[in-house]
Amino acid sequence: MSSPEQWTRPQSGAGSAATAARPSPEQVIAGLRATSEGGAELTQLLTPEGERLSSEQFDPYIADIDAEALRGLYRDMVIVRRADRESNAMQRQGQLGIWVPLLGQEAAQVGSGRALKPQDMAFPSYREHGVAYTRGVDFKELLGIFRCTDHSSWDFRKHRFHPYTIVIGNQVLNAAGYAMGQKFEGKVGDDPDAEATIVYFGDGATSQGDVHEGFVWAAVYDAPLVFFCQNNQWAISEPTERQSRLPLYQRARGYGFPGIRVDGNDVLACLAVTRWALDECRRGNGPVLIEAFTYRMDAHTTTDDPTRYRLSDELEAWKLKDPIERVRVHLSRTGGADAAFFEEVQAEADRFAAELRDYCFNMPDPPPERVFSAVYAEPSPLLEAQREEYLSYLSGFVDGGER
Ligand SMILES: Cc1ncc(C[n+]2csc(CCOP(=O)(O)OP(=O)(O)O)c2C)c(N)n1
Ligand SMILES: [Mg+2]
Numbered sequence: 001m002s003s004p005e006q007w008t009r010p011q012s013g014a015g016s017a018a019t020a021a022r023p024s025p026e027q028v029i030a031g032l033r034a035t036s037e038g039g040a041e042l043t044q045l046l047t048p049e050g051e052r053l054s055s056e057q058f059d060p061y062i063a064d065i066d067a068e069a070l071r072g073l074y075r076d077m078v079i080v081r082r083a084d085r086e087s088n089a090m091q092r093q094g095q096l097g098i099w100v101p102l103l104g105q106e107a108a109q110v111g112s113g114r115a116l117k118p119q120d121m122a123f124p125s126y127r128e129h130g131v132a133y134t135r136g137v138d139f140k141e142l143l144g145i146f147r148c149t150d151h152s153s154w155d156f157r158k159h160r161f162h163p164y165t166i167v168i169g170n171q172v173l174n175a176a177g178y179a180m181g182q183k184f185e186g187k188v189g190d191d192p193d194a195e196a197t198i199v200y201f202g203d204g205a206t207s208q209g210d211v212h213e214g215f216v217w218a219a220v221y222d223a224p225l226v227f228f229c230q231n232n233q234w235a236i237s238e239p240t241e242r243q244s245r246l247p248l249y250q251r252a253r254g255y256g257f258p259g260i261r262v263d264g265n266d267v268l269a270c271l272a273v274t275r276w277a278l279d280e281c282r283r284g285n286g287p288v289l290i291e292a293f294t295y296r297m298d299a300h301t302t303t304d305d306p307t308r309y310r311l312s313d314e315l316e317a318w319k320l321k322d323p324i325e326r327v328r329v330h331l332s333r334t335g336g337a338d339a340a341f342f343e344e345v346q347a348e349a350d351r352f353a354a355e356l357r358d359y360c361f362n363m364p365d366p367p368p369e370r371v372f373s374a375v376y377a378e379p380s381p382l383l384e385a386q387r388e389e390y391l392s393y394l395s396g397f398v399d400g401g402e403r
Contacts, residue, residue, distance in 0.1 A: 041247070042293060043273055044263040048321040050329030058272040061279075065268065067336035073114065073267050074327045074337070075345050077106040080130040081324060082349035083139050086356055087129075087146065091302045095360050096146040100127050104265070104297030107323030108230050110134060111270025112292070115278055116160075116198060121182075123162045123175040123199040127230075131200065135161035139352075140359045149366050168201075169208030172227070175199035176214040179223035179287070188224045188284045196224040196281035198274070204235020206251065207243050215255045215287075224281035226274065227252075227289040230264060232296035237309040249291035257287045264294030265323040295321070368394055 045053050045062070065073075084102050091099040102109065109130025116122060116134070124131055129142055137154045144150030145164060152163030165171035179197040182188060187195040205211050206229060218225045231248055233240050244251070252259025258280075262273040270292060277288040295318040299306050331337035372387040 041249075041261050042263050043260060043269050044266050045268040045272060046266045046326055046330060048265070048326050050326045050333060052268075052330065052334075055272070058269070058276060061272040061275040062268055065271070067331065067334070070268075070327065070331060071337055071341065073110060073271070074324065074331060075348070076110045076114070076130075076134065077267065077324045077327070078345050079349045079352050080110060080133050081106050082353050083133075083356055084129060086353035087143065087360075088298070088302065090143075090357060090360050091146070096143065096302075097148045099146050099302045100129075101296075101298035101301070102127050102129050104295050104318065104323065105230055105232060106130055107267035108228075108264035108270050108292040108294050111267040112198065112200075112228055112274040112290075115271050115274035117278070118160065119193055119195045120278060121160050121162070121175075121178055121195070121197045123171040123178070123197065124164055125168070125171060125200050125202065125205070126164045126166050127202075128164070128200050132161060135159045137161055139356060143356070143360050143363065147360065147363060149363065150370075169205040169210035169214075172199050172201055172205070172208075172211045172214035173217075175225055176217045176223055179218060179225035179281075180221045183221060183223050183284075188282060188286075190283065194224075194282035196226060196278045196286065198226040198228050198278065200228050200230065202235060203229060203231040203233065203240045203243055203248060204238060205229075206248055207235075215252075215289075218287040219255045219257055222284060223287055224284070225287040226277045226281055227287060228274070229289065229291045230294055231291050232264075232294050234296050234300065234306075234310070236300045236304060237306075239310075247291065249289055252289035257289065259289040259291065261291045261293055264292030265321050265326070267323060267327060294323075 043055070043058065045055060045058065047053060081103065087096065087099050088101055090096050105127065109128060110133075113122070113131040113134030122131060122135060129139070132142060133139060137159050141150075141152075141154045144153055154161065156162050162171065162174070165174075175197050176199075182195045182197060187193075199214070201211060215227070217223070218227075229248055231240060235243065240248070247261060249259035249261040260273060260277070262269045264270060273290055277290055280286055280288050297315060297318060328342065331341075369387055369391060372383055372390075375383055
């Protein structure tokens with residue numbers, strides 16, 4: 001693949017910069033293809049066929065991942081996928097207002113989530129159910145968001161996992177500010193308790209001003225921030241080619257920090273690369289951009305119909321790169337797990353899904369005053385007055401505003 005950088009850099013002294021930088025049609029096509037193919041720069045440690053590739057740079061970051069640990073990562077991914085499928089089905093049955101599927105992105109989320117240390121902070125967008133799981137957030141708490149009864153009810157200080165953000169890219173600014181705070185408070189350095197922050201966003205979000213601003217602020221303040229872009233190749237119906245001529249990870253260079261593209265369907269590579277990036281940040285060498293190259297195997301949300309804008313052969317091709325299947329094949333081939341293990345994990349995932357379903361079907365509606373709670377850390381007289389007014393208004397109805 002020709003590097004798009006060859007034609008984006010103007011040649012000095014050879015005519016006007018604009019003319020020198022103008023690409024040939026072949027180069028434009030190569031540049032566009034580079035945004036939608038893994039490319040030679042893809043860091044991969046486990047191939048879709050389950051073959052383990054060695055890497056001088058990244059193997060040391062997963063030296064502790066023996067067969068038992070790999071079985072753990074497999075288990076995480078199976079449970080998260082099962083919970084995702086159950087939630088999707090519950091939306092179809094009218095139990096959730098909407099669901100945002102993560103199908104296909106399990107490795108990117110479990111690999112990066114498991115790379116975090118307890119003291120690190122994570123800022124999600126709205127698809128990060130797998131990361132939430134690795135941070136110990138009860139999957140049931142995610143359901144409240146999508147049943148529209150609550151908004152991120154977990155204790156984000158305890159889990160070190162912020163509320164979901166629906167406004168595209170906005171969490172990148174929040175994370176940049178948080179990471180700058182970690183830097184100002186001296187939480188970066190050689191100390192084993194040193195901290196870093198990770199922020200999740202999509203390929204489409206990279207076109208948002210907030211993401212650009214987050215890149216700039218984090219860069220100039222050397223903030224310990226890992227930008228984790230899950231390039232699932234679609235922003236609803238817009239392909240990545242509509243976001244960038246360059247592979248997204250290459251954008252980091254313009255801001256002055258490293259960018260790396262990892263196989264987002266490879267849990268080992270995602271774990272190793274994110275551990276490396278977080279280490280860089282904790283030591284004060286951040287920020288780092290990781291582009292996890294993956295694929296959204298389902299609709300954008302349950303309100304979307306992807307058959308209207310993409311061909312099914314694309315999905316079929318990505319099924320062969322399934323993040324869970326390659327770990328299963330690797331474990332089977334190397335004797336790291338037997339049939340009984342896989343059955344046991346499946347049974348556990350089914351139990352997990354059944355509990356989720358039971359909880360969701362019986363979830364009580366929150367009382368109307370719930371909307372006024374957890375708005376501010378301290379009581380607010382204005383909010384208190386609004387609350388009283390609202391409750392008194394509801395009490396004027398025969399059923400007290402229950403329906
Ligand atoms: C500021 C803003 N603009 C538009 C939207 C509507 N919107 C919701 S999701 C989405 C696409 C995001 O795509 P991407 O960043 O690739 O993330 P993905 O959904 O693929 O994970 C858009 C445009 C929004 N939520 N916020
Ligand atoms: Mg996307």
